[in-house]
Amino acid sequence: MSPRRSARSQLVSSAEEVFYNRGFAATRVDTVAQEAGVSKPTLYAHFSGKSDLAATALRHRHDEAAAELAEWLAGVADPAARPVAVFSWLARRYETKGARGCAFLNAAAEVVDPEDPVRQAVLREKRWLRELLITLCAEAGTTAAERIASQLLLLIDGVAGRVVVEGPQAAARAVADAADAAAVLLEAGTR
Template sequence: MPAPLTEDRIEQDRELLLATAERLFYEHGIGAVGMDRVRAASGLPLKRIYRSVPGKEALVAAVLRRRDVRWRGDLAAAVERVADPRERVLAVFDWLARWFAEPGFRGCAWINAFGELGPSSEAVRAEVRAHKHAFAEQLRGWVRAAGSTCVEPVFLLAEGAMVTAAVTGSPEPARQAREAVAVLLDRG
């Protein structure tokens, strides 16, 4: 009989599971990746996988939660290095341009997940909405600190840049959105 799993091992397994699933879902799409593929890529037995998550829908939701923390944290770290409040808002779009130019960029994971599962999965829809709300709140803080009230247009320009960059395969939409945001900020 195998030794019982320690809390550390359970946490390591969960982290491996989420990292593997995130990579596979982002690279190939959620529908194209079954639990057997996640099992094979992670090397975890199905029993351990199902100890962490009850099924694929819960795995997708957990992946999106994990990615949200990292994505918004990375964005905040980059933006908050900039001292000037107006330039901080523009730094969001500089960060997006770098992300769009990364090898393997396939668009916004939350928009992709919503497109695949949003109509049929309340859990996924809730994670997508939570992420978009949290991102809008981040932007709200930076835009208001810059003395502007144009939060919604800035949010829509960021979201539109993400979609357009994924479709075109170019980081150029971030630059174009940045220029539009600069005009909005100058208007107050």
């Protein structure tokens, strides 16, 4: 790996961690550069600014989560069980990487400009998740896949809100409650 590529990768990794743990507004690019072990000019050689770096970090987080979720769902043979399986994956994700809730919702709360690259990364993530849920609901045989998928996304975002308010110790119970509600919604939608 070239030093230039290595510095970029380290910056993205460090930005993902620092922005998630400390928040976007509270974190200066100097802090990210220091955490990555690179100079500020090196940071600017790779990214046009803080928003560009944060959006890239969010896209990296999305790619990682999407791959994990795809692998998780591949292990669920019954299509009818896949929408609820998203919640078991979510429980695992919160145990390992979700101490502060959803990185995308946290970023959306801090960056309100709809043209900002961070906000655009958030929108892409939530659209992707909604589309995935629509597909899973349709494959599960629900009669109103778009509506139920929207409701499932509300449950997922509600879990994130609970974690932000009550802390990471609330994640397991919140995910379990959301999974129970998801099962009810899916059952009602397949009658």
